Amino acid sequence: MDQTLAAEPLPQPSASRAAQVRRLDALGAPARGRLRAAGACTVLAGWLLIAQAALIAFAVQRALVDGHDPATLLPTLGVLLGVGMLRAGLGWAAREFADGAVATIRTQLRRTLARRLFAAGVPWLRRQRSGALSELTGTHIDALEGYFTGYVPARVESIAVPLLMLAAAFHADAIVGAVLLLTLPLIPFFMMLVGWSAESASRRQLRALARMGGHFADRLRGLGLIRVYGRGEDELAGIHDAAEALRARSLKVLQIAFLSSTVLEFFASVSVAVIALYLGLSYLGMIDLRAEPLTLGIGLFCLLLAPEFYAPMRRLAAHYHDRAGALAALEEIEQSSPPLKKGGWGDLLGAQQSRSQSKFPSFPLFQRRRASAEKRGETSTPSPPFSKGGNAGAPAIVVRDVALRHVGAARDVLRGLDLTIAPGEHVAVTGPSGCGKSTLLETLAGWLPPSAGTMRIEPAARIGYAPQRPFLFHGSLADNLRLAKPDASPAELQAAADAAQVLRFAAYLPDGLDTVIGERGFGLSGGEARRVALARVYLRDPGLLLLDEPTAFLDPDTERALLDALADYARGRTLIIATHSPAALRIVARALPLPAMPETVE
Numbered sequence: 001m002d003q004t005l006a007a008e009p010l011p012q013p014s015a016s017r018a019a020q021v022r023r024l025d026a027l028g029a030p031a032r033g034r035l036r037a038a039g040a041c042t043v044l045a046g047w048l049l050i051a052q053a054a055l056i057a058f059a060v061q062r063a064l065v066d067g068h069d070p071a072t073l074l075p076t077l078g079v080l081l082g083v084g085m086l087r088a089g090l091g092w093a094a095r096e097f098a099d100g101a102v103a104t105i106r107t108q109l110r111r112t113l114a115r116r117l118f119a120a121g122v123p124w125l126r127r128q129r130s131g132a133l134s135e136l137t138g139t140h141i142d143a144l145e146g147y148f149t150g151y152v153p154a155r156v157e158s159i160a161v162p163l164l165m166l167a168a169a170f171h172a173d174a175i176v177g178a179v180l181l182l183t184l185p186l187i188p189f190f191m192m193l194v195g196w197s198a199e200s201a202s203r204r205q206l207r208a209l210a211r212m213g214g215h216f217a218d219r220l221r222g223l224g225l226i227r228v229y230g231r232g233e234d235e236l237a238g239i240h241d242a243a244e245a246l247r248a249r250s251l252k253v254l255q256i257a258f259l260s261s262t263v264l265e266f267f268a269s270v271s272v273a274v275i276a277l278y279l280g281l282s283y284l285g286m287i288d289l290r291a292e293p294l295t296l297g298i299g300l301f302c303l304l305l306a307p308e309f310y311a312p313m314r315r316l317a318a319h320y321h322d323r324a325g326a327l328a329a330l331e332e333i334e335q336s337s338p339p340l341k342k343g344g345w346g347d348l349l350g351a352q353q354s355r356s357q358s359k360f361p362s363f364p365l366f367q368r369r370r371a372s373a374e375k376r377g378e379t380s381t382p383s384p385p386f387s388k389g390g391n392a393g394a395p396a397i398v399v400r401d402v403a404l405r406h407v408g409a410a411r412d413v414l415r416g417l418d419l420t421i422a423p424g425e426h427v428a429v430t431g432p433s434g435c436g437k438s439t440l441l442e443t444l445a446g447w448l449p450p451s452a453g454t455m456r457i458e459p460a461a462r463i464g465y466a467p468q469r470p471f472l473f474h475g476s477l478a479d480n481l482r483l484a485k486p487d488a489s490p491a492e493l494q495a496a497a498d499a500a501q502v503l504r505f506a507a508y509l510p511d512g513l514d515t516v517i518g519e520r521g522f523g524l525s526g527g528e529a530r531r532v533a534l535a536r537v538y539l540r541d542p543g544l545l546l547l548d549e550p551t552a553f554l555d556p557d558t559e560r561a562l563l564d565a566l567a568d569y570a571r572g573r574t575l576i577i578a579t580h581s582p583a584a585l586r587i588v589a590r591a592l593p594l595p596a597m598p599e600t601v602e
């Protein structure tokens, strides 16, 4: 079985349970009003049950014992019907309020998580498994639903409703009241015992789910490779084992859930039986603990009330593993998501963004917010249209004694690097494979902080970075280009695609620029994907262009056309191009050869 799927030791809860519950409740802040309304409706519906029981007992007493004409009971039955309908309405309203609240809470939490992911930067994201991250933002956040729709209203109900019922029971019969009072603490005690094991079982189940999600997404992406190497059967066995482990953990959670319900049902039934026994023996005259005789109405009222007395607590118990699941999910979210730090390095889309640019990343999630902010005139000046020859302020770059090291790597890729690039200068970074050309560009783009030394680029510089392995989303080519400039006109898209030589291949695609490509640029060749990334950079209208081997894999004719257009476009902008191509060297003013690291020299 895959090592990554083997069970890991669970981390100890990071804080006391009370603090965790407080943090969980704090998540409800954006929907506080609706949560309170849901609780109020639930409590009111519970209180009306007392009235309902009293009306039934009153009607039975009058009809069967006092011998009243059934017609005189019609008003009582009418009120009873009204109370029943009111309770149904309150139940519906409580559900509506709770559903609305949980939708707000989920959206808010997903927004916070997305912000954290953007702020964490590329080095952090690269080390994550996308399947596990999607579990985090999907299943884990959904696991909070039961807490807010079920547990929170039940918590209020289980305090307010039994107390009033207890008072009503004492008013009707002190012995019944006493039995209810004595059995009351047993239920929270057993709930607590069961809840602890439910919580750790839920945590294990969520972990298994996230691991399995990550594993499955990875394997799906590498399906072709798995077939080529004939590893299909082994992978199937691995997935089978992981699914089996998840099934066992899910059943464990269910087992605990059923066990807790059974225990509570048992105790509630025993107490109701004790009350029934007391009432029965009183009617038979075998015990006489009351000052006045027990009427049918009072006995019936107590018998109707007794199971309802335990119902809110049984509901709370039924939702107790929602609480356990939510606590486990919150802990997973807190532990697995990146810390929220101000000014983190880069963002998910890296330096396709400008450093000085707006506060909203170009991601669909944020586009609506960007649009409304623009309406309010909050964003910075909109980027100018696609234009050849720079007008975006070409920055100077000064690098002093810089060392570069990848996150988690044991050695520096580059050390003692000094570099001065004038505004508008065109430079080629050259050197043997693995010497650190891409790493240098990543650092200049802000994806990777230098491990030593200083690096200064004008903070207002708009940067356009086309990495070696650009990320293309599932969607049309035009959608992928619009990522750089959401409001780009068709003419601008055409111009950028033309300059980056995208039109050369897009012309043969079924729908031209509107052709849908698969996730990570599936359906495009490596050279084509890089040209799309280059067109994206053009649309950003950057002052600094960082291009990582944009002409690799190109035939000489396409390469020449691409470089001619690039030379034209890059006038007045600072250009740094990592390349092995002699043709690319001809469009730059100077080459900056990087030394091979001693370890890489054979």
Ligand SMILES: Nc1ncnc2c1ncn2[C@@H]1O[C@H](COP(=O)(O)OP(=O)(O)OP(=O)(O)O)[C@@H](O)[C@H]1O
Binding pocket: 406, 407, 408, 409, 413, 431, 432, 433, 434, 435, 436, 437, 438, 439, 440, 468
């Ligand atoms: N994310 C990473 N974590 C650890 N090491 C890395 C990472 N990415 C690259 N490296 C290592 O850093 C070194 C420099 O890699 P880089 O991609 O910058 O080289 P390059 O000069 O661009 O190579 P090429 O010309 O083949 O593109 C290599 O030894 C590589 O193995």
